[in-house]
Amino acid sequence: MKSSFRVSGKSVVALSAVSSAFALVLSGLSITPASAALGTAPVTLTVQHETTGDRPEEEWHAVAAAFTKKYPNVTIKYSPITNEAKGGPNLQVISSDGAPDIALLPLNSNVYTQMVKNKALVPLNGIFAADNTVARIGPPAAALKQADGKYYATPHVVVYYNVLWTNPDAIAKSKAIVPASGHFTSVAQLVAFGKACKKAGYAGLAIGGKTNFQASWMFDSMMPTAVSAKALNNYINSYKSDVPVTAKWTDPGILKTLDALGAIAKGGVYQNGYLGMDLDQATAYFTAGKSCMLLGGTWMPGGAFESDTKKGTMKFTPGLAVLPSVVAGKKATYTPYYGDAFGIPIKSNNQEWALELLRYFMSDEGQRIGALEAAGNLPVVTTIPQSLYTKVPQGVKDVLALVAAYGSQSGWTSEVPGAYGQTFINPLIQKLQEGKTTSAEIAKAQQAKLEDVRKNGL
C-alpha cells in the first residue's frame, strides 16, 4: 500500500532523530545534569497506565510528583486504558500520531510483538546503560534484548500469580486438609480437598474461568513439574524459528499436565458457574467467605483484600497454599510475572523527556517511591534492600518467604507471545474444563500452532 511506504519512510527519519537524541541524552547524563541538555521549556508528557490491577495509578502519580519537583517545567498527564485495550486495540493508539510519550506494553501481547517487529519503539539502551538497569533487574530484563541488540521496553514490578489464597475459617469448618508445607502433593489431594469444602457448603477453589488467562495460568505452575528443565526452556523458546525444536507438545509431560487440569475441573474443585465469572467476581466470591481458596496473586492483599476488609465484607485473614504437582516428587511454585512493561513510542513528540522520565521511574529512587511505597508492589530491581519493604502487605511478604524457600519458575504463557501462547491455549483449556475436548487434541493443536508460527511468523 502506498500509505505504508510513507509510514516506513517517516520512521526511518524518526529513528535517526532518535539516535541523535540519544547521543545528546547520553552525553548529558554522564557529564552535566540532564536538565541542561533537555532545556527548561514547558513540556507535557502523557503516560499510559492500566485502570485496574496492581495500582499503577498510585505508582505513577508518586513518581510523577517527585519528577516534576525536580523539573518544574514538566507536566505529566495520564491516559488510563482498560485491561481489554492494553493487549490489543492499544496497538493502534500507541503507533498513531496521537501516541502517548510512555506506553503500556504487555510483553506477551500482540501489541509488543508488532511494535518491536515494526521498530515503532525508541530503544532504551542509553538509559539502561547509564544506570546499569539490566544488571539491576537481572534475567527478566536480559530476556528483552532483541536480535538487534536493543531493549525496547522495561518491566517495572514483579507480581507472583498462581498463588492459592486460603480462607482458614472455611477450611477449618469443612475439615478439608491442606498439607503442612502448603503444597498439594497430588491432584487427587486437591480434589479431596474440594470435596470436603463442598460438603460443608463452600466451593473448593474460586477461579475466574471467564477471563482469557486464568485457565492457562495453572498450566504455567504445573507444567514445570512434569517436564525437564531443558524441555521447559525449549517450550519457551521454540517459537523462534532459529531455535531447534527438541520438545514436542505431544510429549507425555504436557499430556499429563493437561489431564491434571481436566481432572481438577471434573473433580468439582471450582465454584459453581466459574466459567461465567471473571477474576474480580471470583475474588468477591472468595472475600465474601464462600470458597476455601482463591487462585490469585500478590496484587490482591493490597487491593481487593484490603478494601473488602475495610468495607467489612471480608472477615478473615487469608493464608497460603501452592498448586499440586503433576508428577510426584517435584513441587509446583508460584509464577513471577514481569509482563506489563513500559516503553516509548517512536511517535512520541518528547522522546528525550520521556527517556528521562522512564529513567527516573526505573532508578532505585523511582522504584522505591512508586512501585514500593505508593503502590505497595514488589519493585523489579533487586537493588532495593528488603528492609525497606515496609509498605508491602504481610500477605505478599509471606509469598516472598515461600518463593525464597522453594524458588519460583517463570511461566510459559507469560514468556511467549500471546497469539502463540496464552490467547491461543486459554480457550482450549476452558473447553477441556467443560469436557468438550481432550488433552491429546489440545496438544495436537498447540504443536500445529508451533509449526505454523515457526514457518509463517506471528
Place this chain on the structure above:
Amino acid sequence: MKALVAKFFAQLGVWGWTVLVLIPFFFIMLFATKDTSDIYGKPLALIFKPNWGNFSGAWNAGPDEGTIGVWFINTGLLVTTALIVSLVVAVPAAYFTIFLSLKQNRAVMITVLSGTVVPTILLVIPYFKAYNQFGLLNKPIVTGVAYGVLAIPTTFLLMNRFFLDFPREVLEAGLLDGLSNSKIFRKLVLPLSVGQIVSVGILTLIWAWGDSQIAIVLLQSQSAQPISVGMLSFAADFTTNLGATFAGLSMAAIPPVILYIILSKYVTKGIALGGITK
C-alpha cells in the same frame, strides 16, 4: 365464552410481557440504592437502609472524578454530530429527489438502500485504519460523522417517502406566489415536516446512543468514550461493588427512557410510519 377465554389469555399475555419489560428497570433502580451486601443477602427486600453513596461511587469511578459525566458529554457530542450530518445531508436530497422521474427515484432508492445491508464488522477495520492514518482516533465528534453517514440511508428513505406524499398543491401555491424553489423548500416544506424529521432523527439518536461496535474501535481512550463503551470497563472495575455498578447502570439507562417518555408521540409515529431501516 370462547371469546372471553381468548380475551383473558390476551390480557394475561400483555400483562406478563409488560412485567418482563419492566423488571430489569425496577431492579436496576432498586439495587442502585442498596448496599452491596444487601444485594447479595436480601436482593428482593423492598424495605432496607438506602445507600446513596452508590451514586457518588459510580460518579467517581474510572480514572477521574465524574468520568460518567464525561461519557455523557461524549455521547452527546457523538449523537449530535450524527444527527446533524444525517439530517443536513439526507433531508434536502430526499426532498429534491421526488422531482426526478419515477424510474430515477427508484434507482436512487435502491442504491441508497443497499447501503443498509453492509455488515458493520466489514467497516470497522477500514474505519480504524483510516481514522488512525489521519490522527482522528479518540475524537467523539469525528466518530459521530461516521455514525451520521451510516444513518443517511434510513433518513433518506423515510424522508423521501414522506415527501412523495407531500401535497403538491402547497408547492404549486408557493411557486405561484413567486417563491424560488429553494425558498419553497425552506419556507414551506421544512416547517411542515418538523414532526417527521423529529421522528426520523429519534431513530438515529437511539441507534447512535446504544451502538458500541464502532465506538469501541474508534474511541479507545477512556476520556473519549461514549457511555455505551464506557459502561463496559465500568462494570469490570466495579465487580466487588455491585451497588455502584447498578447506580451507574441507572444513570445510563434512566435518562434516555425519560426522554423517550416525553417524546414518545414522535417515536411511535416515526416507527409506525415505516422506520424499519436501521
Place this chain on the structure above:
Amino acid sequence: MSVKNESPSKEVSTSITQGRTLFSPKKKARIGLNAINVRSARITLIPVFVLLFVFLALPMINSIQLSVSRWGGLGPLEPVGFDNYKFLFSDAQMRYSSRITIFYAFSVAFLVVAIATLLAAAVSANVRGHKAMKIIWFFPGIAPPTAVAIFWSSSFQPESGVVNVILGKLGLGNAYAWLASSDTALYPVIFVGVWSAVGFAFLVILGAVEQIPVSLREAAVVDGANVRQQFTKITLPLIRPILMTIFTLQIIWTFNGFTVVWAMTNGGPSDSTSILPILAYKEAFRYGRFGTAAAMAVVTGIFLMIVGTIGIRLSRSEQQ
C-alpha cells in the same frame, strides 16, 4: 426494504399521475417545479453519494484487500492470496461460529416477530391498558444495550443473580449457571436479544395492523368469524409482507449484533457464544490477525446480502 414496501410506490405513482391530470392546465407552473428541482436533486444527491462512497464503498474495497493479506495491525500489508479464506473454511471455530451465528440470528428474529405479532394483535383488540403498554414496551429498545446486557448477565449468575433468586423463591432451584456452560450460554443471550428487540418490531407491526380497514374486519364479524379466525384469516395475510420484511431486517441486525453478546459473555465460555462479529473482533484486535478477520467480515457481508435479497424478493412476491 420498507414497511409499506410496494404500496408506497403505488401511492407515489397514483399521486404523480393525479398531479399530472390536476395540474395540466397550469403547465407553466409544473415545468417550473420540476425542471429546476431536477437540477437541485442532482446537486443535493452529490454529498449523499460521495459520503456513502467514502464510508461504505471504500471500506468494503479495503476490507476485501485486507482479506487477501496478512497484517498484524502495523506496517505494510503482505499479500497472501486466498490463504485467509482457505484457513476460514478449514477452521473448526469458524464453522462453529457460523453455525451459532445463524442459529442465534434466526431464532431471535423468529421469536421477535412471533411475540411482536401477538402483542400487536392483542393491542389492536384494545386490551386494557394498551395505551400505556404501547409506550412501555419500547423501554428495552431505548435503554443503552450495554447497560441492559450488564444487568441481565449479572441476573443470570447462580445464587446471587436476580433470575436465580426469583426461581429459588418459586422453589425451582437457584443454582443455574447458564452463562457458565458452553451448552447453555447462548440461550440467555438469545433471550436478551429478543427482550430488547420486540418493542421496535411491535410498533412497526402495530402500525401495519392499524392500517387494515375496519370494514374488512367488520365484514368478517358479520360472516361469523371469531377472534382467532379474524386474526388468522384477515390480519395475518394482510401484514405478511411486513412480517417478512421485519424478519429479514431482524436477521441482519442480530447477525451484526455485537454489543449485547460482548457485554454479556465476551464470546465465552470457550468461545461458545463467539458469533461472527465477535470472532472477527477478537481475531483482529486480540490476536492481531486482521487478514482473517477481514475475510470473516467479507463472508458475513456476502451472506447478509443474500439474506437481504431473498427477504426483499419474498416480501414482494407475498404481496403480488
